Amino acid sequence: MTRTGIDADRAPARAVYREATEREPRHRVWAGALLAAGFAAALGVAVAGIPREHAPLPLIARYALDIAIPRWKLTEPVNEIVYGTRGFDTFGETFLLLAAVISVVVITRPREPRRGYFGEAAAGAREQEQDDPAVGADATEQEARSAERLEQEDQAQKSEHPVETPDAVPLGTPAPERAEAMTVVVRTAIRVALPILAVAGLYLVVWGYSPGGGFPGGAVMLGVLLLVYAAFGRRKISRVIRPDLLENLELAGAGLIIMTAFLGLAFQGSFSANWLPLAQLMTPLSGGVAQLFSASELIEVATGLAIAVFALLGISHDWARDEDRNSSGDGEQGQ
Amino acid sequence: MILVNYLAAGALFGTGLYVLLTRRNLIKIVMGLSLMEASTYLFMVSLAYRAGSTAPVLLSPPAGKTARQLAHGNVADPVLQNFCLTAVVIGVAVTAVFLSVVVRVAQHYRTLDADRVRAMRG
Numbered sequence: 001m002t003r004t005g006i007d008a009d010r011a012p013a014r015a016v017y018r019e020a021t022e023r024e025p026r027h028r029v030w031a032g033a034l035l036a037a038g039f040a041a042a043l044g045v046a047v048a049g050i051p052r053e054h055a056p057l058p059l060i061a062r063y064a065l066d067i068a069i070p071r072w073k074l075t076e077p078v079n080e081i082v083y084g085t086r087g088f089d090t091f092g093e094t095f096l097l098l099a100a101v102i103s104v105v106v107i108t109r110p111r112e113p114r115r116g117y118f119g120e121a122a123a124g125a126r127e128q129e130q131d132d133p134a135v136g137a138d139a140t141e142q143e144a145r146s147a148e149r150l151e152q153e154d155q156a157q158k159s160e161h162p163v164e165t166p167d168a169v170p171l172g173t174p175a176p177e178r179a180e181a182m183t184v185v186v187r188t189a190i191r192v193a194l195p196i197l198a199v200a201g202l203y204l205v206v207w208g209y210s211p212g213g214g215f216p217g218g219a220v221m222l223g224v225l226l227l228v229y230a231a232f233g234r235r236k237i238s239r240v241i242r243p244d245l246l247e248n249l250e251l252a253g254a255g256l257i258i259m260t261a262f263l264g265l266a267f268q269g270s271f272s273a274n275w276l277p278l279a280q281l282m283t284p285l286s287g288g289v290a291q292l293f294s295a296s297e298l299i300e301v302a303t304g305l306a307i308a309v310f311a312l313l314g315i316s317h318d319w320a321r322d323e324d325r326n327s328s329g330d331g332e333q334g335q
Numbered sequence: 336m337i338l339v340n341y342l343a344a345g346a347l348f349g350t351g352l353y354v355l356l357t358r359r360n361l362i363k364i365v366m367g368l369s370l371m372e373a374s375t376y377l378f379m380v381s382l383a384y385r386a387g388s389t390a391p392v393l394l395s396p397p398a399g400k401t402a403r404q405l406a407h408g409n410v411a412d413p414v415l416q417n418f419c420l421t422a423v424v425i426g427v428a429v430t431a432v433f434l435s436v437v438v439r440v441a442q443h444y445r446t447l448d449a450d451r452v453r454a455m456r457g
Contacts, residue, residue: 026357026358027356027357027358027359027450028356028357029357031356032353032356032357033353033357035352035356036349036350036352036353036356037349037353039348039349039352040345040346040348040349040352043344043345043348043349044341044342044345044346047338047341047342047344047345047378048338048341050341050382051382052337052338053337053384053385053386054385054386055385057385057410057412058412058414060414061391061412061413061414061415062407064413064414065391065393065406065407065410065413066406066407068393068406069393069402069403069406075392075393075394075402076392076393076394077391077392077393077406077413078391078392078413078416078417078420080413081413081414081417082417082420082421086414086417089417089421090421093421093424093425096425096428097424097425097428100425100428100429100431100432101428101431103432103435104431104432104435107432107435107436107439108435108438108439209394210392210394211390211392213420215420215423215424216420219427282394301424304428305427305428305431308428308431308435309431311435312431312434312435312438315435315438317442318439318442319442319445320442320443320444320445
């Protein structure tokens with residue numbers, strides 16, 4: 001039995017009901033260990049026979065290295081493979097990412113129509129008021145509701161004492177109870193690091209003839225957004241982090257990728273073939289269509305990851321009523 | 336001895352599988368899946384390694400060598416590095432989907448224990 005289980009058993013009077021108590025049963029420990037060890041052993045035997053560090057490169061790798069400069073004028077074979085030789089693979093991956101983002105958006109969406117990732121609870125307040133009184137509420141439920149009301153009044157309270165920027169608060173002022181921005185040290189550090197990070201992210205994409213590309217660049221851009229969110233609070237990014245803006249940008253990126261790939265079919269007779277003139281070696285435009293693909297991928301990845309992360313962060317307090325509350329235990333009696 | 340990396344990837348995969356088989360906490364199940372994912376990254380990057388090789392970058396070849404010689408010389412496998420790049424992005428996206436499902440399961444059933452989620456009992 002785990003520690004939480006013991007604690008809960010010792011104090012049955014204090015805990016009227018247990019909310020999402022963590023019970024950690026270890027099912028089939030030996031069977032699981034045996035199966036996992038057996039599978040790992042089988043994997044070990046399998047990998048013992050595969051080519052190791054002295055094997056010659058596979059033909060496809062040698063081919064990609066061979067054509068990177070003559071055909072794509074790219075000095076970075078990995079980028080040439082991602083956006084050129086195996087461009088179709090990347091094309092499919094893009095839409096896998098898009099499907100995952102759409103799944104997250106659908107799963108996390110609140111009941112009421114949404115405009116922003118945050119503060120949607122206020123919009124649903126009317127429905128909540130209509131729903132709740134008939135059911136009645138016990139002490140815990142009331143506590144939860146008052147906490148939620150406090151959270152909603154946070155917005156109103158802030159507008160009573162308008163502070164232009166967190167920096168306007170003089171040093172030494174006690175922090176507000178629900179601090180939205182971080183301390184002046186963190187804010188200053190992030191102000192310095194932010195432009196460097198943003199430029200580094202763009203550099204990874206623009207200088208496509210050196211290691212980088214749209215995928216790492218997009219991840220860096222998400223890092224920039226999350227740093228602003230963590231340091232300055234959600235109101236600072238609410239003008240940029242809006243579902244309508246991000247989702248349209250994401251679909252525009254996807255549309256650009258489809259266009260890039262299909263224009264290859266139209267102009268060159270081959271899907272995702274290069275149809276752009278190749279610039280001189282080691283210039284930002286040297287990859288032709290690979291660079292366009294990479295830039296679209298930057299939009300796609302940055303906005304897609306941002307949508308997924310902020311949809312998860314802004315997920316509403318949409319808890320179902322606890323049916324087991326008045327029964328004797330925590331739902332274990334059925335087992 | 337790149338074989339050690341291969342075996343470590345296998346062990347990591349086995350650890351993830353063990354977590355999946357023995358734990359019922361949904362967050363831990365997602366963590367187990369992430370471990371299995373991470374093992375494939377390690378495996379693919381290790382597969383790309385060649386003894387004494389350079390990175391597959393033709394940008395500034397060492398003195399006395401042309402980019403073409405570099406392309407025919409001893410370099411790491413760029414195709415597997417591409418696979419790893421792809422896998423990382425998909426891994427992030429899939430983990431986000433898992434976690435949002437877990438949050439909704441927790442809100443609906445008020446538990447993270449897969450055994451107490453009635454719809455999953457079969």
